[in-house]
Amino acid sequence: MIDEKLKEKLKAANIKYTEGIKQVMKSLSMFDNPVDITQIQNKIEKKIHLATVYRIFEKLEKAMIINRLQFNEQKSLYELNKAPHDHFICNNCNRVIDIFIDKNELRSAESSIGKRYKVKIQTSSINFIGKCKKC
Numbered sequence: 841m842i843d844e845k846l847k848e849k850l851k852a853a854n855i856k857y858t859e860g861i862k863q864v865m866k867s868l869s870m871f872d873n874p875v876d877i878t879q880i881q882n883k884i885e886k887k888i889h890l891a892t893v894y895r896i897f898e899k900l901e902k903a904m905i906i907n908r909l910q911f912n913e914q915k916s917l918y919e920l921n922k923a924p925h926d927h928f929i930c931n932n933c934n935r936v937i938d939i940f941i942d943k944n945e946l947r948s949a950e951s952s953i954g955k956r957y958k959v960k961i962q963t964s965s966i967n968f969i970g971k972c973k974k975c
């Protein structure tokens with residue numbers, strides 16, 4: 841995420857752009873898939889106390905700058921709030937991979953489900969469970 845956009849979002853949410861937030865966002869942007877808080881802390885150059893990292897994450901989650909994901913009894917994973925997507929979860933090693941479903945496919949599925957159940961679907965989220973290529 842570019843700094844200016846992030847700063848605007850923080851300002852709108854009344855959050856100060858601190859060095860800690862800068863470091864956390866920089867570290868988070870190095871990952872393609874959702875990661876846990878320890879993985880993020882390890883990537884931060886200047887060491888920040890884990891409690892501080894947690895506090896920063898809470899703030900960023902409330903401001904909807906990042907998403908917190910929770911699958912089964914696993915620890916929480918975090919990702920930047922980017923384009924809508926779903927997740928694949930490996931039921932052997934717990935790896936989580938971002939899944940981008942073709943928009944037309946998704947829309948036609950939502951429209952037929954909407955008709956069948958007489959509901960108006962505004963958003964959806966699907967978890968795909970299985971084995972990743974390493975398992």
Ligand SMILES: [Zn+2]
Pocket residue numbers: 930931932933934935971972973974975
């Ligand atoms: Zn796996």
